[in-house]
Amino acid sequence: MDTEAQALFVFPLVIGAMDIGVAELYSYTPGPLSGPNLLNARSLANDAAWTLLRSILALDPDTDHQPGSMLSRREIHQATGMVLAQTGGNAADALLILRAHAFANGLTLRQTADDVLDRRLDFTPSQT
Incomplete structure (x- = not known):
């Protein structure tokens, strides 16, 4: 072009x-x-x-930017907070863990975040 x-x-x-x-x-x-x-x-x-x-992140009901919409990253941030609590790390590392899991499993970051929020996925270190 x-x-x-x-x-x-x-x-x-x-x-x-x-x-x-x-x-x-x-x-x-x-x-x-x-x-x-x-x-x-x-x-x-x-x-x-x-x-x-x-x-x-708008909550305006007249837009498509509702929680749960593909444009909202609210769930990703919530899942990052949950992973942070599970691992005891920091927010940057928690987001990195979510991204790595998504990549390794052929998922989107949003799908991985939803699994964490629905408690189907937990990153708490195993006690072995």
Whole structure:
């Protein structure tokens, strides 16, 4: 595909330990962003991350972003908390355990989280 873009800038949409996505900016002028433009882009990416997170976790009944919808990550965060309690680790490690289990078993992270929340899956270390 032909494009007139001469530069691409990618900014992560991150809140704490949560990777929400990326924002891509294109420029018709080659070269890096200037200092003020770089600061503005970072600020806009941060604002976008918070806006997206609020939208995903919204409880507005007129939207599809209800708990249990594929757009809600609430259950993943709840399952992360349960795994944290089961393992005695930290939140980053608990999420990593959920992701690893999902990958190793050909499941989505959401399916794995649902199994934890429904108590079909427990990561408490065995006492052997």
